[in-house]
Amino acid sequence: MGALSAVRLLVWKDLTLELRTKEILTAMAVFALLSAVIFNFAFSPSPAQAVTLLPGMLWVTLAFAATLGLSRSFVLERDQQCLEALRLFPTDRSLIYLGKAAANLLFLLLVEALILPAMAVISGIALLPHLLPLALVMLLGSIGLVAVGTIFSAMSVNTRIREVLLPVLLFPIASPVLISGVKATAGILAGRPLVEVLPGVRILAVFDVMFVVLGYVIFEFLLEE
């Protein structure tokens, strides 16, 4: 079985499973929406303040929504005793990582597609003019979150404090993503010149490449028993 078709199969498996119940997606989307609402109650920002606050609100919300989706990602396997079946999968174990990460990324991007317009409406900020650079930053950031999140999700699935361990692992390690993501988003929304935002985009890109490769290499060691 070729590598690409194996990955595609894995992603398709997770997608169909999720589309059947829509559990994870609904949880992530509702959570993200509620976060936006709570933030607005907490800060009651004026339109000018909202521009300053939106990047932080957005990325905090995404980070937590991501942990929701990530933590469920391997739980299904574990609950249905599918982990053993996965191990018998007739191909490189590392492809399981790529498949899982791709599926997680898809879910996260779907939620972002929902939450971005929602936040724009709630906070009254016009996001459309900045759509392209914003989408790029969010894509890069999501890849980063998912790249390390999938590794940690596999790590925490069998532990006693799974729900706590995953975010606790993810946030320090993914901090370059959060820091650069917030600052790049803020720069974009404030209309700063491209050259100012570029260093952040660079950091996100390097993070993504580094940790996707690392995840691919390390996953083999992770699933061994």
Add this chain to the structure above:
Amino acid sequence: MAVTTQERAVAAKAGPDRPATLIWLGLGLIVIGQFMALLYAPEEVTMGNAQRIFYVHVPSAWVGYLAFAVVFGASIGYLFTRRRSFDLAAYASTEIGVVFTTLAIISGSVWGRYAWGTWWTWDPRLTTTFMLWLIYVVSLMVRAYGGVGSQAARFAAVLGVIGFLDIPLIHLSVVWWRSLHPLPVVIRPEGFGSGLHPAMLQALLVNVAAFTVLYVALFSVRRRQMAAADALAELKNEDHRRAGTQWTVGTQEVS
């Protein structure tokens, strides 16, 4: 009195069998270093005697990063060979790394309180060291809660590798983040004015060497203790197995 070879080996590891020369070298360097830090090094113009904190702050931070590098190497070794000795080395270095990083952060904070009137500042170096501290602490958490068997060791090793490679990225992102909000005062932690006076550099280097030797000594002691605790648990397991009694402490226990 028949003492088994096993028992003797365990006792050797647990006993006061410390590398004597290392300890003496370390103590000597520490004494000289502290003397240089407190008296030999000239007083700095802008900050006065408070600046001397750097002769313990910088070496502590240095050892924190060194320990993490050792964790990185040992983690890779463990992932490839699955040998317990690598795991114990990683564990010991993680613990010691937490200690020194904590000291680095607290001493840095005290200095910050003096220089900037605040106990915390998002200075890039301090922030990155704080993130390092966080990753260390999470690594200890993984060892505590990471599940039974070799799982926790495996997970901690993965974190040791990922975390170490992540640190440069964390630093870059923090530097970029702070680049629009430079520190209120021009004084930078180590680069006061136009550079280090030679006597200051000497004092700093001696203290860095002293702390490094201290790290090596502590590391070898702690690692040996963990190996001894391991071997002890093995023997106890064996005894209980032979006697047919139940005992559920795994060989994970390292005090």
Add this chain to the structure above:
Amino acid sequence: MSPLLAMFIGFAVVWAGLFLYVLRLHRIGRTLEAEVGALQQDRRA
């Protein structure tokens, strides 16, 4: 905060911390020795 006080607190914190950790290692060592002794006792019996 006078510079001298800051210096004192900074050094004191670092050395106190190191001292406490060395103390902890020492205590662990003692416990281990005791346990080894107890184990040997049990095996005699």
